[in-house]
Amino acid sequence: MNRWVAPLLLTAAHAAPFTLPVLALMPAVALAQQDGVIRDIRVEGTQRIEAGTVLSYMTVKPGDPFDSAQEDASLKNLFATGLFADVTFRRDGNVLVVLVAENPIVNKIAFEGNKKLESNKLTDEIQIKPRTVYTRTRVQADVDRILELYRRAGRYSARVEPKVVVLDQNRVDLVFEIDEGPRTPVSRINFVGNHAYDGDNLRDAILTKEAIWWRFLTSNDSYDPDRLQYDKELLRRFYLSNGFADFRVVSAVAELTPNRQDFFITFTIDEGEKYNFGKVDIRGELKGLDTATLTDYLLTHEGDVYSANKIEDTVVALSQAVTQQHYAFVDVRPEFTKNRDTHTIDITYDVSEGPRIFVERINISGNETTVDEVIRREMKLAEGDAFNQDLLKKSEQNLKDLDYFEKVNVTNIPGSEPDKTIVDVKVTEKSTGEVSVGAGYSGLDGAFAQFNIRQRNLFGEGKDLQFGAQLASYYQQLNIAYTQPYLLGRDIAAGFDIIRNVQNYTQNYSYNQEKTGFDLRAGYALSDSLRQTLTYSLTANQITNIQPGASFFIFEQAGLRYTSQIGQALVFDKRDARIDTTKGYILSLQTNLAGLGGTDHYFQTVAKAGYYYPIADGWVLNARIEAGDVVGLGEKVNIESRFFVGGDNLRGFRVAGIGPRDVTTHDPLGGDYYYTGSLETSIPLGLPQEYGIKMFGFTDFGALGGIEESNQPIVINGVSVLPNPGGIFQSFALRASAGIGVSWKSPFGLVRVNIAYPFLKQSLDKGQVLNFNFGSHF
Helix, strand or coil, rough: HHHHHHHHHHHHHHHHHHHHHHHHHHHHHHHHHHHCCCCCEHHHHHHHHCCCHHHCCCCCCCCCCCCHHHHHHHHHHHHCCCCEEEEEEEEEEEEEEEEEEEEEEEEEEECCCCCCCCCCHHHHCCCCCCECCHHHHHHHHHHHHHHHHHCCCCCCEEEEEEEEEEEEECEEEEEEEEECCCCCCCECCCCCCCCCHHHHHHHHHCCCCCCHHHHCCCCEEEEEEHHHHHHHHHEEEEEHCCCCCCCCCEEEEEEEEECCCCEEEEEEEEEECCEEEEEEEEECCCCCCHHHHHHHHHHCCCEECCCCHHHHHHHHHHHHHHHCCCCEEEEEEEEEEEEEECCEEEEEEEEEEEECCCEEEEEEEEECCCCCCHHHHHCCCCCCCCCCHHHHHHHHHHHHHCCCEEEEEEEEEEEECCCCCEEEEEEEEECEEEEEEEEECCCCCEEEEEEEEEEEEEEEEEEEEEEEEEEEEEEEEEEEEEEECCCCHHHHEEEEEEEEEEHHHHHHCCCCCEEEEEEEEEEECCCEEEEEEEEEEEEEEEEEEECCCCCCCHCCCCCEEEEEEEEEEEEEEECCCCCCCCCEEEEEEEEEEEEECCCCCEEEEEEEEEEEEEECCEEEEEEEEEEEEEECCCCCCHHHCCCCCCCEEEEEECCCCCCCCECCCEEEEEEEEEEEEEEEEEECCCCCCHHCEEEEEEEEEEEEECCCCCCCCCCEEEECCCCCCCCCCCCCCCEEEEEEEEEEECCCCCCCEEEEEEEEEECCCCCCEEEEEEEEEE
């Protein structure tokens, strides 16, 4: 045995230099294993997501020590991505294993049980979309959003249950099962603290209404928190416009009944004291401004009941008046002095120079079809102009008058520098193309069928092209029209019309009339309010199918004649809007000269005036008057060039229901001069504007006369016939009627019913108490 000792010792001696360092390292390795340094990170369970993506969200990296705090932070980061349904960490020696379960991908989204809200609207409102990651949090947020939409629609008992259909490849279909429930109406609206006005007055002032059976067409009788906030503002405006300057709404509370079937709304208000206007003055700080010239624009007068609306209107009126005196930067601010002892409020309108602000640029958005140029040419402001609030409002009204847009909002926002502003134009386009095939009935024209096609914004360039054909019991009509609103880039509205009309008067009278022709027209602006249109027309007119026993004066008109006519029309328009006018006036003068070729020779003049005045909220008075005169140039005026009164321009009377008439056959002969007028007021029905239902009361008046009797014989059926002396009944006496009417813009066209009683008429006049129109005339 000893013989092995020496070799072993010798071997150990030789190996010592190499084994000692290794032995020295053994304690360090054991220490590393004890401290837990991460040598590697392994990701398991991924399907679509790369392992590198998972690692990028983690805070721990290889070489970091195992630390529970770092692991918790990485865990939170991974869950926050919304990509994973579950994430767990475990340790495999020196390897950190990350085990993930990916959230599925949404394949399809469906809605079941929804009838009151369309699926398209719900799809637009929810956040989760097809081909996005499904998460419970996002789905629950969408459930809450859908419930909010139903609450805004007045359905507080609605329920939404999301269901998941699991598919292969980690995909799911998401189905929202909806129980809409009944609508939750507002059963009662109460007011606490009101003394000057009773509950009925205040309920009329707000938008929310109590549920009544006949309000089935409106949603204003359901609870809406946003509408409730607006009602508070409406109450404030109502009181501030009626003298209560200290008014405030203390609270507005909506209570849902225990059975969740009704809402009770209670407004608690503090009316305060009622005030009148005290001293009213204007202080001008602009050089050269004579404030005495501005007093006519004051709508607030000493002794009148205090009204915040009148103050706002006065500020606008003064700003416009000063701007028209060539002051580019104007700031009008009312200063108030409240006298509580006398219950009066003194007002001083301080007119000073406003900040010098210029238009930096004009942003236009929302116009998907309409080109920018169509919008820009209606703007009263351009880049580099001095900013003017009045011109901004006029620009917005111009865009509304185009009737191309559902909504128009023109505002200004701060620019890149303090003295610059950006004009922001936001529009929502509506359909401007019209195609209709239909039928209807008119009390004037009988049954009719029609085909109409029109595009009011052709190619998005504002061009108007229309074609219409109509066949009725008493007439046939064909019409083609085209208008280019800005010819050659200038404010010249040029166009043409082609017409073909056949009027069958044998149903009521003794002849037919045919008219075929065209006209050319060009209109241009002389100022912001004054516009002139020049026209030329060539028309072939023919009286045909004269019945046996017809009037001598109808036989006298038989045959074909040509009218070559030039004309002009001046229109001075100061209305606040062309559509749904509420205030302002419009004047027009039209003159026509026939005789440049053709067979007819005459000079015709027609003057019209209309005035609109807002009596109260929803009540607009419209006063209209027009008069015309036609004079033959070396000859009598033929029947097709005379005026006829009755029907739409004198309600209560049939078309051509008044004026000169054959005493034997009662055929209408028309007149050389006339006048008509009307007083009409709209009557609010309390229905939402979108229903398109309007009611009005009116009284019409007018007269027609001036026909020149013939004394020359004509040949009828081969026999020369002289007119009977006194064969024409003429009376320029006043005719008048009064009545009420209702109009409805239905999906099938305009439906209008007029009931008018002619209380002033002559013996041979033809009345018509009921006038009913159904369908859409072209």
